[in-house]
Amino acid sequence: MSTRPPTVAVLGATGAVGRELILLLEQRDFPLDRLKLLASPRSAGCRLVFRGEGLTVEAVSGEALAGVDLVLASAGGSISRRWAPVMGAHGALLIDNSSAFRLDPQVPLVVPEVNLATASRHQGVVANPNCTTILLLLALAPLRRLAPLRRVVVSTYQSASGAGAQAMAELETTSRDVLQGRQPRNHVLPHPLAFNLFLHNSPLDRNGYCEEELKMLRESRKILAQPDLRLSATCVRVPVLRAHAEAVNIEFDAPVSVDAARQVLAEAPGVTIIDDWANNRFPMPSDVTGKDPVAVGRIRQDSSHSNGLELWLCGDQIRKGAALNAVQIAEAMVRHGWLKPPSPSPRHPDQDAPVLQP
Amino acid sequence: MSTRPPTVAVLGATGAVGRELILLLEQRDFPLDRLKLLASPRSAGCRLVFRGEGLTVEAVSGEALAGVDLVLASAGGSISRRWAPVMGAHGALLIDNSSAFRLDPQVPLVVPEVNLATASRHQGVVANPNCTTILLLLALAPLRRLAPLRRVVVSTYQSASGAGAQAMAELETTSRDVLQGRQPRNHVLPHPLAFNLFLHNSPLDRNGYCEEELKMLRESRKILAQPDLRLSATCVRVPVLRAHAEAVNIEFDAPVSVDAARQVLAEAPGVTIIDDWANNRFPMPSDVTGKDPVAVGRIRQDSSHSNGLELWLCGDQIRKGAALNAVQIAEAMVRHGWLKPPSPSPRHPDQDAPVLQP
Numbered sequence: 001m002s003t004r005p006p007t008v009a010v011l012g013a014t015g016a017v018g019r020e021l022i023l024l025l026e027q028r029d030f031p032l033d034r035l036k037l038l039a040s041p042r043s044a045g046c047r048l049v050f051r052g053e054g055l056t057v058e059a060v061s062g063e064a065l066a067g068v069d070l071v072l073a074s075a076g077g078s079i080s081r082r083w084a085p086v087m088g089a090h091g092a093l094l095i096d097n098s099s100a101f102r103l104d105p106q107v108p109l110v111v112p113e114v115n116l117a118t119a120s121r122h123q124g125v126v127a128n129p130n131c132t133t134i135l136l137l138l139a140l141a142p143l144r145r146l147a148p149l150r151r152v153v154v155s156t157y158q159s160a161s162g163a164g165a166q167a168m169a170e171l172e173t174t175s176r177d178v179l180q181g182r183q184p185r186n187h188v189l190p191h192p193l194a195f196n197l198f199l200h201n202s203p204l205d206r207n208g209y210c211e212e213e214l215k216m217l218r219e220s221r222k223i224l225a226q227p228d229l230r231l232s233a234t235c236v237r238v239p240v241l242r243a244h245a246e247a248v249n250i251e252f253d254a255p256v257s258v259d260a261a262r263q264v265l266a267e268a269p270g271v272t273i274i275d276d277w278a279n280n281r282f283p284m285p286s287d288v289t290g291k292d293p294v295a296v297g298r299i300r301q302d303s304s305h306s307n308g309l310e311l312w313l314c315g316d317q318i319r320k321g322a323a324l325n326a327v328q329i330a331e332a333m334v335r336h337g338w339l340k341p342p343s344p345s346p347r348h349p350d351q352d353a354p355v356l357q358p
Numbered sequence: 359m360s361t362r363p364p365t366v367a368v369l370g371a372t373g374a375v376g377r378e379l380i381l382l383l384e385q386r387d388f389p390l391d392r393l394k395l396l397a398s399p400r401s402a403g404c405r406l407v408f409r410g411e412g413l414t415v416e417a418v419s420g421e422a423l424a425g426v427d428l429v430l431a432s433a434g435g436s437i438s439r440r441w442a443p444v445m446g447a448h449g450a451l452l453i454d455n456s457s458a459f460r461l462d463p464q465v466p467l468v469v470p471e472v473n474l475a476t477a478s479r480h481q482g483v484v485a486n487p488n489c490t491t492i493l494l495l496l497a498l499a500p501l502r503r504l505a506p507l508r509r510v511v512v513s514t515y516q517s518a519s520g521a522g523a524q525a526m527a528e529l530e531t532t533s534r535d536v537l538q539g540r541q542p543r544n545h546v547l548p549h550p551l552a553f554n555l556f557l558h559n560s561p562l563d564r565n566g567y568c569e570e571e572l573k574m575l576r577e578s579r580k581i582l583a584q585p586d587l588r589l590s591a592t593c594v595r596v597p598v599l600r601a602h603a604e605a606v607n608i609e610f611d612a613p614v615s616v617d618a619a620r621q622v623l624a625e626a627p628g629v630t631i632i633d634d635w636a637n638n639r640f641p642m643p644s645d646v647t648g649k650d651p652v653a654v655g656r657i658r659q660d661s662s663h664s665n666g667l668e669l670w671l672c673g674d675q676i677r678k679g680a681a682l683n684a685v686q687i688a689e690a691m692v693r694h695g696w697l698k699p700p701s702p703s704p705r706h707p708d709q710d711a712p713v714l715q716p
Contacts, residue, residue, distance in 0.1 A: 151662050155513035155605040157555055157594065171553075175533055191642060195529075195599050197515055198642045199656055199670060204635050208616070208658030217661065230662035234605040234670060236515065239597050241553050247513040247592040249607075258566070277562050284549060284556045298557055300566030303575065304509050304588035312557060312592060 005033040006339060008330075009068045009092075011083070012075030013037035013057050014046055016165035016242075017097060020323035021072050026051050028327060031334055038064055039075070068092045069339055072326050088124040093339050095126050095326050102127040102219055109222050112328045113269040114141040119329060120338050126329055131321030132156050132212065132235065133219040136246055138294045138320070139313055141224065142268035146260055147252035150307070151230040154216065154248045158200065158235060159285065161242035161317045163189055168241055175239070193239050200235035210235060243285035244321060245314045252307045261309055262299050270320065271296055283314035291316055292324055363391040364697060366688075367426045367450075369441070370433030371395035371415050372404050374523035374600075375455060378681035379430050384409055386685060389692055396422055397433070426450045427697055430684050446482045451697050453484050453684050457569075460485040460577055467580050470686045471627045472499040477687060478696050484687055489679030490514050490570065490593065491577040494604055496652045496678070497671055499582065500626035504618055505610035508665070509588040512574065512606045516558065516593060517643065519600035519675045521547055526599055533597070551597050558593035568593060601643035602679060603672045610665045619667055620657050628678065629654055641672035649674055650682055 008025065012018040018039070025035065035050050037057045044059035058064045060079070065071070065086055070093050073080050077100035084101070087094045101107040108118040109127045111134050119126050129137070136154060143149070160171040166188045174184035174194035184192035190201040202211035209217075213233040221229045266273050274283045275297035283295035294315035302308025315321055333339050366383065370376040376397070383393065393408050395415045402417035416422045418437070423429070423444055428451050431438050435458035442459070445452045459465040466476040467485045472495050477484050487495070494512060501507070518529040524546045532542035532552035542550035548559040560569035567575075571591040579587045624631050632641045633655035641653035652673035660666025673679055691697050 153511050153607045172537060176537055179530060179534055196642055196644045197596060197598060197603060199640045201638050204638060208635060208656060209661060232607060232660050232662040232668055234668060238555060240555060245555060249511045249590060277566060280559050280562060282557045284554055286554045298566060302590050303567060304590040310590055310592060
């Protein structure tokens, strides 16, 4: 790899996560030679500002990807699957925010604070985990140093942003409807979310878990490299704009003290503690909106299990739950010189396509 | 007891639960001779309609309580504690919605579908459980017939109504603030609730559980008559107006099949099933607002425990979570002739006051 800074493309540049990616590349002074903004043909022609300069969004194509070293993609699984082989042929590293490649054994699934080293062994794709998984693992991974994790029961409080920018706008319009005595009308979300909430509407498996809940289980197992981790999640969409919360019940193999847990979490990268028992002050979505760290609090001994801890966490879904985690991966790839795969890449569009299918 | 229908008083008549009590007494055609509306001196003089007739709210006093056979109270613990001895002296039965007497061993704590028989042994006070407890037990109690309960982990999604009518109004005003780009201002709730959520702000015990969470544990143990029940709750206030939801993880002493659980719940009084896996349709606050039954769904085998079930429920907090449960108790007391204590009451204001302290 040359020492020239990489040419970077954001794919899905006009979405909620795409816009945050651009903002973070600017705010964090990401070392890049040139930024290209890519999206579906429908969004091509939009102008977005980066470092004070107006950039035109281009429709994604083989031509538009030529010369790109690094793609940060947040355009959905089918777009990622379609264009990954082309990126591979061009020698570009894909850091993908969709679920398309997360469980592919050849693709590292990375939370930099937890398992960055696995990213060095990529074959052209590094996957960004689901938002709820990232937030959960920032707390679970450090706690695991105190005792092995046996079982986790988690309930989520997920904001509209997880369903995209249009869902956020719909939460606002349906809230106006309700406040003005009108029937709320939903087009993006499966039900009106204003002053309401509902179980995550991703497809159910035959056991009644939805895909969002299964992502948390499977991705946590892969990232923690603990295939026997037991985890049961209930994922719920709540009328909050862009920060998720999670109520987490953790069973360890041995008792873990609240003080030890609090100390480990206080020292954990990416975590901030809001655990003020005297003032009854704990993390809220409004504390973390637009912020980087995941806030953890109400860390307490589980009254129903001697080896159990309960805790509560909040994190910005668009930031650490998606865009920030991807940019942190990208920064590490550049810093460590890992943009190109460790060995001569065997990648070739036709060869790779089957491997990349989940 | 004479066969004359009782004179009934609603204490706290102008609150969210008080108004619902009046509505339910009317809608359910409660057999009463006369209805008196009582409240703090601040609310005295308000006019409320019952059965098409305007009634004036009186300030609560010994005089106002004279001749009353049955008081439905929802005016807070200190008011209930203050006036319970006076009601006792007048021979009136108090059905109390506050937490003042719930854990008093002499006071039955009643969910009619679960433990109505205990109400017959009252000594002048019957307590109405906390909203989250009532909703949970409508599902837990029938399931217990399939296998003994070992441990319950529950996360709540509690509406503004649980904090009273003013909190509901504040959720609306702060939502307007946010939608109009203004800083939301809270006076009733501890934080702005609009597009936000926070852990229930009741006082914490030394283990870090808040009172709301401990109520669920202690009240469930008492109502189920299972003092060794293990239960850990995380109680969360969400920006919903008047229906609560709960994500419930239940560990039994033996495996329980999803089909058996669904059948038992489908036949359980006070429960309705919304569990449509094909259409991904499960209970939402908007399904149960203003409705009587608790809706249960997403009943599934816990993927993390062979003896575990996960389920999700929603119920109207003001209705079954408070006013309806109290009116159902009252109806049963009248129907069974239990208004007066089973033996000559030993009640006397001075004697009783210490016993009634929690």
